[in-house]
Amino acid sequence: MIRVHLAGEGAEAQDRSYDILCGRGLLAEVGPAIRQAGARRAVVIADAAVQETHAAAVAKSLRSAGLETETIAVASGETSKSLESAGRIWSHLARLAVDRATHVVAVGGGVVGDLSGFVAATFARGLSVWHVPTTLVAQVDSAIGGKTGINLAEGKNLVGAFWQPRGVFADIDALATLPDREFVSGLAEIVKYGMILDAQFFTWLEANAAGLLARDPERTAFAVHRSAALKARVVGQDEREISGLRAALNYGHTFGHAYETAAGYGTLLHGEAVAIGMSRAARLAALLGRIDAEVVGRQDALLARLSLPIAAQAAGSIAPERLLEIMARDKKSLGGRLRFVLPDRIGRAELVADIDPVLVRTALIAT
């Protein structure tokens, strides 16, 4: 069990800290835990792809614990992270006469987690939410840390709130139903944690890449636990992305989001875009003299062994100018100037501002 210790003093902070459970057979434990937290009623918001399987198991556990339980299904895919979906769920909750003793339980990947978290943050000015991530990327990243949001036509995650869950259940067994491509996509975020925070973990990943790719449960459980613990530590120290520590988690993401946007949402999986993004960020760091070619090579080799893309061409044929333009509009840019999280060795990275666009362009087209 990992505890996310949120900053602050006294009873208020204690209330907001929460546990992340990582392991096997956890879906059955959801009901008793939520019951014990004082819920009288639960609304499961489920990705349609896992409605009949994992979400049904969670709903059964909630009912067995004596909670009145309803399920709302959400279509799979990024297009569900919309104002329309949020509006539909808010109205549904209103018709169910949901009150503050009703807890929301999100079952699915990042889309359902981000959407459900935002809906919970804003219905009746805040309902308790629990995350039951069933994809690898959600277990190691999106379900931890309280970032919630939806997309606008104008850009990703433009509308949202910081809203910490009451708890997270990362059940490794739930990953069994995950398609290979999505599992591999999640490995990109795991590599990221090694690169920016934990050299020893990076070395472990190098030694265990084949086992992870084969979805060995022991190795998967270790990688999920270590990644979740690293993220929990960062979130606890910089919940609202103020000190800059949390910003380091965006390693590969400024490039990655630009590739996702340019390729059209749904073409690349998030982790695939992040892998290409990390390969570009490492090249930019090398151009700036922050790391040497050996570090770039080790990251490339690990990503390749995990079947993740590295080459810019993997995103299709996109003009570097188009990517530069998208990055200047990113909400992590400040006054249109480019900022990137860059490593200075394996296990450490920081936010670097005011980078020459010429170097960024070179990194975008480097082999």
Next chain:
Amino acid sequence: MIRVHLAGEGAEAQDRSYDILCGRGLLAEVGPAIRQAGARRAVVIADAAVQETHAAAVAKSLRSAGLETETIAVASGETSKSLESAGRIWSHLARLAVDRATHVVAVGGGVVGDLSGFVAATFARGLSVWHVPTTLVAQVDSAIGGKTGINLAEGKNLVGAFWQPRGVFADIDALATLPDREFVSGLAEIVKYGMILDAQFFTWLEANAAGLLARDPERTAFAVHRSAALKARVVGQDEREISGLRAALNYGHTFGHAYETAAGYGTLLHGEAVAIGMSRAARLAALLGRIDAEVVGRQDALLARLSLPIAAQAAGSIAPERLLEIMARDKKSLGGRLRFVLPDRIGRAELVADIDPVLVRTALIAT
């Protein structure tokens, strides 16, 4: 100047505490204050009714202080507190490439304040917001305390967030443009503060009712200042409506919201509905033996002298069953059971749970 001291320890709490300025000629002070708080850019969200007057004065003050300033107008009236309006403003902010160094300045009444606060709370996971309330009800109530929200077809304020402003500017001079009916509506909230928190203030209101109704500036300034200070004290002690202290501010509001919903938004002004609601709540308290007829009579007399409605019929002909049904769905109800804030003497009230619907029905139809 009134300071809202938010609970918590250390730097975090200090950052979230804020000042409420009450007085005359304050619109010109908005720009320098926001500039000093570190804003680089401002977006004024203005009620269309004050766009050319008060909002223009605020925008001028912001530009004079060196801030790049844009104005977004919102149609007057409760129908603007909608998902559609929020969506339109979010997209507008996205097109303006607003970042976290941009502050939102809400100029208008409760509708614009609640809508702008919600939009600010959720754009880019949180922009700073300042309130410049230009109606009496907003100056004494809605602009203070960080409750933001929009309505759904299913009910009022069902979607929203707690989002504290950086500061509030309650300019008494701005009330000059307010129609009489709206000014009178605001007096209902002022009576509420006397009833639930401050017997001495209630007595002052009885002695100064004629002067307030005549919109005497000295008396208005005193009543606004006292009301804002009372609300600030309660919010500081119970920001998120957890201890029950803040719930007392809902005196008259459970009944009032039901009348507003049943009559159709826009038929009754909010303060008119609250006045009828307080008259019903006092009768319910008397039926429960919590207060005697003299207290009901004093409240009735003060409301009547201020030209506020008391009789249930003022809302039109509405079946009590319809009101009971709406109240059971209220987000302050718990498990469908009715809860009301009820006085036990002038100057004190508390939340009372599990009230017999038969008595509520009697209070609804009492003369």
